[in-house]
Amino acid sequence: MSAAPEHAPTMAQATLAERIGPFMPVLLVPLLALAGFVAIMNPASWLTLTVSGLAMGMMIFLMASGLTLVFGLMDVINFGHGAFVSVGAFVGITVLMGLGHLTEAPSLMLNLGAVLLAVIGAMLATGAMGWAFEKIIVAPVYGHHLKQILVTMGGLIVVEQLIIVLWGPEEIYFNRPEALKGAITFAGAAIEKYRLVAVVVGLAVFAAMRWVLRRTKIGLIVRAGVENGEMVEALGYRLKLVFVGVFIAGSALAGLGGVMWALYQEVITAHMGNHAMILIFIVVIIGGLGSVEGCFIGALLVGLMQNYIAFIEPKAALISNIALMVTILMWRPMGMIPVVKAK
Amino acid sequence: MSDTALLTLEGVYTNIAQYHILQGVDLVVPRGGVTMLLGRNGVGKTTTLRSIIGHWRAHQGRILFDGQDITKLATPAIARLGIGFVPEDMGIFADLTVEENMVLAAVSGPIHSARLDWIFTAFPPLKTFWKSHAGNLSGGQKQMLSIARAMVEERKLYLIDEPTKGLAPAIISTMAKALKDLKDQGSSVLLVEQNFAVAKALGDSANVMDDGRMIWSGEMAELGRDAALQERLMGLSMEAH
Amino acid sequence: MIRSLLSGDMPRSLPLALILGGILLCLALAPFLFPGVRTVDTAARICIFIVLVASYDLLLGYGGIVSFAHTMFFGIGAYGVALTSTHMGRGFDAIAIGALAGATLAAALALLIGLFSLRVRAIFFAMITLAVASAVAVLVSQLSGLTGGEDGLTFKTPRTLGPAFKFGKEVFDGTLFGVKLNGKLLAYYFVFTGALVLFLALLRVVNSPFGRVLQAIRENDFRAESIGYRVVYYRVAATCLSAAIAALAGSLYAVWLRYVGPDTVLSMELMVDILLMVVIGGMGTLYGAMIGATLFVLAQNYLQNLMGAASGLVEGLPLLPELLSADRWLLWLGVLFILSVYFFPTGVVGRLRGDR
Numbered sequence: 009m010s011a012a013p014e015h016a017p018t019m020a021q022a023t024l025a026e027r028i029g030p031f032m033p034v035l036l037v038p039l040l041a042l043a044g045f046v047a048i049m050n051p052a053s054w055l056t057l058t059v060s061g062l063a064m065g066m067m068i069f070l071m072a073s074g075l076t077l078v079f080g081l082m083d084v085i086n087f088g089h090g091a092f093v094s095v096g097a098f099v100g101i102t103v104l105m106g107l108g109h110l111t112e113a114p115s116l117m118l119n120l121g122a123v124l125l126a127v128i129g130a131m132l133a134t135g136a137m138g139w140a141f142e143k144i145i146v147a148p149v150y151g152h153h154l155k156q157i158l159v160t161m162g163g164l165i166v167v168e169q170l171i172i173v174l175w176g177p178e179e180i181y182f183n184r185p186e187a188l189k190g191a192i193t194f195a196g197a198a199i200e201k202y203r204l205v206a207v208v209v210g211l212a213v214f215a216a217m218r219w220v221l222r223r224t225k226i227g228l229i230v231r232a233g234v235e236n237g238e239m240v241e242a243l244g245y246r247l248k249l250v251f252v253g254v255f256i257a258g259s260a261l262a263g264l265g266g267v268m269w270a271l272y273q274e275v276i277t278a279h280m281g282n283h284a285m286i287l288i289f290i291v292v293i294i295g296g297l298g299s300v301e302g303c304f305i306g307a308l309l310v311g312l313m314q315n316y317i318a319f320i321e322p323k324a325a326l327i328s329n330i331a332l333m334v335t336i337l338m339w340r341p342m343g344m345i346p347v348v349k350a351k
Numbered sequence: 352m353s354d355t356a357l358l359t360l361e362g363v364y365t366n367i368a369q370y371h372i373l374q375g376v377d378l379v380v381p382r383g384g385v386t387m388l389l390g391r392n393g394v395g396k397t398t399t400l401r402s403i404i405g406h407w408r409a410h411q412g413r414i415l416f417d418g419q420d421i422t423k424l425a426t427p428a429i430a431r432l433g434i435g436f437v438p439e440d441m442g443i444f445a446d447l448t449v450e451e452n453m454v455l456a457a458v459s460g461p462i463h464s465a466r467l468d469w470i471f472t473a474f475p476p477l478k479t480f481w482k483s484h485a486g487n488l489s490g491g492q493k494q495m496l497s498i499a500r501a502m503v504e505e506r507k508l509y510l511i512d513e514p515t516k517g518l519a520p521a522i523i524s525t526m527a528k529a530l531k532d533l534k535d536q537g538s539s540v541l542l543v544e545q546n547f548a549v550a551k552a553l554g555d556s557a558n559v560m561d562d563g564r565m566i567w568s569g570e571m572a573e574l575g576r577d578a579a580l581q582e583r584l585m586g587l588s589m590e591a592h
Numbered sequence: 593m594i595r596s597l598l599s600g601d602m603p604r605s606l607p608l609a610l611i612l613g614g615i616l617l618c619l620a621l622a623p624f625l626f627p628g629v630r631t632v633d634t635a636a637r638i639c640i641f642i643v644l645v646a647s648y649d650l651l652l653g654y655g656g657i658v659s660f661a662h663t664m665f666f667g668i669g670a671y672g673v674a675l676t677s678t679h680m681g682r683g684f685d686a687i688a689i690g691a692l693a694g695a696t697l698a699a700a701l702a703l704l705i706g707l708f709s710l711r712v713r714a715i716f717f718a719m720i721t722l723a724v725a726s727a728v729a730v731l732v733s734q735l736s737g738l739t740g741g742e743d744g745l746t747f748k749t750p751r752t753l754g755p756a757f758k759f760g761k762e763v764f765d766g767t768l769f770g771v772k773l774n775g776k777l778l779a780y781y782f783v784f785t786g787a788l789v790l791f792l793a794l795l796r797v798v799n800s801p802f803g804r805v806l807q808a809i810r811e812n813d814f815r816a817e818s819i820g821y822r823v824v825y826y827r828v829a830a831t832c833l834s835a836a837i838a839a840l841a842g843s844l845y846a847v848w849l850r851y852v853g854p855d856t857v858l859s860m861e862l863m864v865d866i867l868l869m870v871v872i873g874g875m876g877t878l879y880g881a882m883i884g885a886t887l888f889v890l891a892q893n894y895l896q897n898l899m900g901a902a903s904g905l906v907e908g909l910p911l912l913p914e915l916l917s918a919d920r921w922l923l924w925l926g927v928l929f930i931l932s933v934y935f936f937p938t939g940v941v942g943r944l945r946g947d948r
Contacts, residue, residue: 085715087722148934155933157658157718158871162930165864169923173914228455232444239442242404243500244430244458282860286726289719323734326727333723337708 033305033344044316055197057315063203065311066210069304070265072288074258080234080298082251088160090281091167092134096263097270100130111185119185130267131260138259171278179277294336296343357382357539363412365402372398374563385540385553390560396543400510404436405429435501439512443493445486456500470499473529491522509540551575559584599799608944638889639787640845645869646794646881647837653876655830656810661721664728665835667858669694669842674745674852682748691843695836702835706828729858744853753779786844871932874939883940
């Protein structure tokens, strides 16, 4: 029995830049927060803006995560993803408005219970819609990017119009549940309660997603499928089925993001998902298409950037995110955490 | 014939885009032993394996596995019938650890520890790098992982595409040893191999392809003895190795 | 003669040739055939949208690239003319400078976007153009000092293109076949001629060797690259050209409307309209743009009334009046759009030519 040949690999000492390289995207978030601190020069305002930037980032992450996974897994680009955000918002808010006795009661538990029911309703609706969307709109155009873009865009238009048919063309204003109104003061900074809730929910979903992807077999299949779907099938896994599952989960998450976003804005319109798509696209591009971690970091960067710049120069907020995207693409053309495809 | 044969290809035609790669391939893989699939580069060996596992679709002809027509089955269903596949590009999931690659390959449940011990004995580096990302392995180690993934469960048939391609001689002998182990356990293997020494050492029967067709089938020993036959079937490419 | 004007790209189908000829004739004689403020306005819009959609088809149909920034380029051309006409005073020089500046800026912007998105993946381009175009639209609304914000800009074009300008009194007594000879008529022919020239120029481009390479890239970019064509250069060049022509179409639109505003020239709805026109007419053929734009603008103007009538008929039934309301016509267009991409990818022209 011969042992494997001895290997004596030697490695040149990595330079500091090389060693930091892989962690650079993660470091960008505190770096941006630091830059924001220097630019704003007011700890209280900075804290308020940072929390609201993180909250916004978390919500964008919820909306964008499904899109990036769907692309990574099946090379499907869904321009209609924003439809799930809108539908989630409308269904969720409808449920919430129907639960007036819960939302108006001055009890945190009752309020959160109402929000939870709204979220469940929204996620069920968008999950089911995701299933139908995949079957009707996406399935016939696998492997054909151009048609995917056109058809999913068409799907978005149809869904937006159906929302108008069902809920009317007007914007719908509403109030957050009692316990989520107002702000708490911390270190001299006013922090809206709802933003803290958004941060907690976002972190929880990200942690859960990471756990599923790292620790479960289905997560292994998804991660392996992003890299080399053909081989996953050759091992005996029905990737198509997994993909439909991911599509549904991604749609439901977008629905969750829609409810959260709606509660943040306290107004909903049929086009809100389409508008959110702008930031969602920026986030998935700078994160690296297919990477959940990249998407998370990208979302936080975009959220912080948007809030800092809006404070310094309101008109430059959206442009600053375009600038962020350009800068990151010049640094890493495939996004911060590029997903390596086997083929 | 079909009672003893594990896998039978009958007149299989496979097109890739507008190219007719396979033009009526006939192949019989018996139960037990190593069946060699030989031939020069580009004659359709890899396409034959890919047609069996269902990555490419046979447009004509039939593929029978274990008495069942699998021509139209989806890849996952074919694999679940008990086929382990080691593709030419190894198909390693670089972003996953060695362990995760192996866990994923064990389709029917947790890996049996005896099986794992056997794999670790055959490929010691896999034990060393068990928790490392597969992308960080060397070329030879990746090939070991690819074969180990197929071996992690008992399969009815192993499809192995050029396991020694581009490897150092020391590692080639490790591979050959592992494949010999597999053979001695009574497994059935369909092996594509360019290294003629390895082919001679492992092969029981041999099939030679040219231009998308099977041009010769017989005993590996017979082909191994007859230099003129090798020359006629495969040109000089084999002797060069 | 005709063949060389059309750059050898003949309709190749009698019904198609008849339809195209019919459209051309109707547009050329629109003020005389269909006198009336609204009909002439419709004809002018058709002319402009034909160019806009054809320039988009250069990207989508010939280049296989999806862009969502086409209205941005269209808007840049329109705002260019509006701004120069506002600040330099009315005059053809202001129009020329505005149009030229708009086209140059559009091409430069397209170059920039193309260079950093097309070199990675063509699919980035769709997403990045969507983001950039939306940001620009927001910016235009916000910079009200320069652009008039949401209200837009109303400006004056040369006197000779205004309704107050009369001519031909001595020879024709001021009318020809009962149509008043005034500046509005001249403005129409200004738009018509401009559109015709731009369309023929586009026809020349797509039938040139450049156009053929572009199509080869669309079919198989990998192979085109390995034959030795720098795929990125061709795609970026197509993007710039398409942007410049869209900007010129925008300039024509501004001259015709004597007004620009974010809703009229920059909105996402307009972008969706362009997509619909390209797909319905037929991707990958400029004649598709002609048919698509004509059908769409006519439908936009007249079909909505029809839907309104249909909605009235089913009044009292649940949901149906809502679905058929004239405001919901985008719903049905969306459905039509999806169905055309699935079942009808070569559009009207493809059908008439008997392609697959």
